[in-house]
Amino acid sequence: xxxxxxxxxxxxxxxxxxxxxxxxxxxxxxxxxxxxxxxxxxxxxxxxxxxxxxxxxxxxxxxxxxxxxxxxxxxxxxxxxxxxxxxxxxxxxxxxxxxxxxxxxxxxxxxxxxxxxxxxxxxxxxxxxxxxxxxxxxxxxxxxxxxxxxxxxxxxxxxxxxxxxxxxxxxxxxxxxxxxxxxxxxxxxxxxxxxxxxxxxxxxxxxxxxxxxxxxxxxxxxxxxxxxxxxxxxxxxxxxxxxxxxxxxxxxxxxxxxxx
Amino acid sequence: xxxxxxxxxxxxxxxxxxxxxxxxxxxxxxxxxxxxxxxxxxxxxxxxxxxxxxxxxxxxxxxxxxxxxxxxxxxxxxxxxxxxxxxxxxxxxxxxxxxxxxxxxxxxxxxxxxxxxxxxxxxxxxxxxxxxxxxxxxxxxxxxxxxxxxxxxxxxxxxxxxxxxxxxxxxxxxxxxxxxxxxxxxxxxxxxxxxxxxxxxxxxxxxxxxxxxxxxxxxxxxxxxxxxxxxxxxxxxxxxxxxxxxxxxxxxxxxxxxxxxxxxx
Numbered sequence: 001x002x003x004x005x006x007x008x009x010x011x012x013x014x015x016x017x018x019x020x021x022x023x024x025x026x027x028x029x030x031x032x033x034x035x036x037x038x039x040x041x042x043x044x045x046x047x048x049x050x051x052x053x054x055x056x057x058x059x060x061x062x063x064x065x066x067x068x069x070x071x072x073x074x075x076x077x078x079x080x081x082x083x084x085x086x087x088x089x090x091x092x093x094x095x096x097x098x099x100x101x102x103x104x105x106x107x108x109x110x111x112x113x114x115x116x117x118x119x120x121x122x123x124x125x126x127x128x129x130x131x132x133x134x135x136x137x138x139x140x141x142x143x144x145x146x147x148x149x150x151x152x153x154x155x156x157x158x159x160x161x162x163x164x165x166x167x168x169x170x171x172x173x174x175x176x177x178x179x180x181x182x183x184x185x186x187x188x189x190x191x192x193x194x195x196x197x198x199x200x201x202x203x204x205x206x207x208x209x210x211x212x213x214x215x216x217x218x219x220x221x222x223x224x225x226x227x228x229x230x231x232x233x234x235x236x237x238x239x240x241x242x243x244x245x246x247x248x249x250x251x252x253x254x255x256x257x258x259x260x
Numbered sequence: 261x262x263x264x265x266x267x268x269x270x271x272x273x274x275x276x277x278x279x280x281x282x283x284x285x286x287x288x289x290x291x292x293x294x295x296x297x298x299x300x301x302x303x304x305x306x307x308x309x310x311x312x313x314x315x316x317x318x319x320x321x322x323x324x325x326x327x328x329x330x331x332x333x334x335x336x337x338x339x340x341x342x343x344x345x346x347x348x349x350x351x352x353x354x355x356x357x358x359x360x361x362x363x364x365x366x367x368x369x370x371x372x373x374x375x376x377x378x379x380x381x382x383x384x385x386x387x388x389x390x391x392x393x394x395x396x397x398x399x400x401x402x403x404x405x406x407x408x409x410x411x412x413x414x415x416x417x418x419x420x421x422x423x424x425x426x427x428x429x430x431x432x433x434x435x436x437x438x439x440x441x442x443x444x445x446x447x448x449x450x451x452x453x454x455x456x457x458x459x460x461x462x463x464x465x466x467x468x469x470x471x472x473x474x475x476x477x478x479x480x481x482x483x484x485x486x487x488x489x490x491x492x493x494x495x496x497x498x499x500x501x502x503x504x505x506x507x508x509x510x511x512x513x514x515x516x517x518x519x520x521x522x523x524x525x
Contacts, residue, residue, distance in 0.1 A: 172363070
């Protein structure tokens with residue numbers, strides 16, 4: 001988008017126009033009777049179902065309870081990815097031998113899509129929390145590791161030389177030079193990582209959970225309730241968007257402090 | 261306090277199967293509390309000399325010793341002031357200056373005392389909590405100089421420390437460095453390609469030639485400075501007007517000009 005920036009008025013007009021177009025076409029299609037309302041509910045049907053799900057339990061829980069249990073799993077998997085990914089990325093950037101030890105394995109394993117871990121997770125953990133957490137971890141971990149590693153590797157050589165000349169050992173060099181220098185790259189990685197983790201979550205819950213938004217959607221499908229399935233999709237989209245907005249805030253604050 | 265000794269130092273780079281001799285037959289002793297400037301055209305290997313004393317690069321022949329000990333790796337006993345400042349952008353002025361003291365395990369009261377001393381000396385009072393990007397180039401280099409001096413290192417190594425500054429700031433910094441060096445004599449190896457700077461600051465000037473980098477001549481400035489009372493003059497332009505200064509400057513200039521393509525200021 002290299003054309004001049006839109007003014008605020010056309011910015012919001014276009015935003016609204018996009019939404020109106022989508023919901024308009026959708027409403028017309030639903031009302032035209034091409035297909036049954038069971039398969040293509042109108043937007044207001046979905047909205048009504050959504051509202052209903054927040055008060056009336058479906059497969060054991062109301063919508064926000066499902067969301068809460070999804071968020072909890074996501075939290076575990078994401079935090080685990082951060083706790084493992086950042087230190088490992090720094091170690092790989094600083095010590096050549098750690099890089100050599102880990103890189104070939106990592107470069108292979110990361111091509112196994114998070115969803116491809118589902119059968120394995122089901123065998124190991126059944127419907128316990130371990131399964132979904134593993135799958136979310138597999139989605140969230142690679143971007144954290146890759147961005148930490150790249151950010152740390154790209155540190156301007158002069159900062160490392162300055163740290164060495166000032167007598168810093170490996171631990172101080174990693175925590176006080178590599179880590180802060182890599183922060184912008186790490187935060188960018190966290191945004192990708194949270195997105196992938198949250199996306200993997202639903203895949204995980206489709207199969208290996210007894211609560212959560214993914215579970216709600218699978219059960220909605222079994223009950224042939226398209227509106228329930230679509231309510232779940234909306235909830236996932238909105239929460240994913242909010243997580244990204246929150247992390248983007250963090251990114252902006254950090255960049256402002258750096259004077260970027 | 262200590263000396264820096266270069267003993268038949270040689271540095272060869274391998275490039276595409278060819279050996280390229282960057283430095284050859286470097287024999288030099290920077291004596292205890294002596295301020296030695298190395299001048300030479302770009303590519304003469306003067307920065308490499310400094311980096312070898314710092315332990316950031318290694319000779320392929322001969323020895324580099326500081327205080328009689330062979331240099332193997334960088335350390336806080338050989339503080340470096342880099343041309344590009346190399347302050348940590350994510351740390352405040354105070355934390356930048358404190359960084360090396362923490363490596364040395366200096367206890368907190370002593371740390372505070374030493375940092376405050378150099379903050380005062382370098383005119384950084386009131387900027388302790390500022391980040392480097394909030395400071396001008398000249399102020400940033402003051403922080404870098406404070407960060408080096410505060411370690412009380414055996415030797416100070418300066419790699420064109422004023423090369424990135426504008427002309428006015430440069431002059432002020434040169435005057436301050438002279439003041440600091442006279443109050444606080446240290447063993448200093450100072451790299452520059454600016455002739456006047458070298459004549460103004462140094463006790464001795466090492467003039468280098470390039471391809472391969474060798475020492476062409478070593479010039480004694482200290483005896484002239486003492487005899488002609490340069491230090492009695494507070495301002496750099498007054499010193500630069502003295503016939504003794506002009507004579508030395510012209511001499512160094514000619515040495516550099518005699519080499520082909522001597523791109524010096």
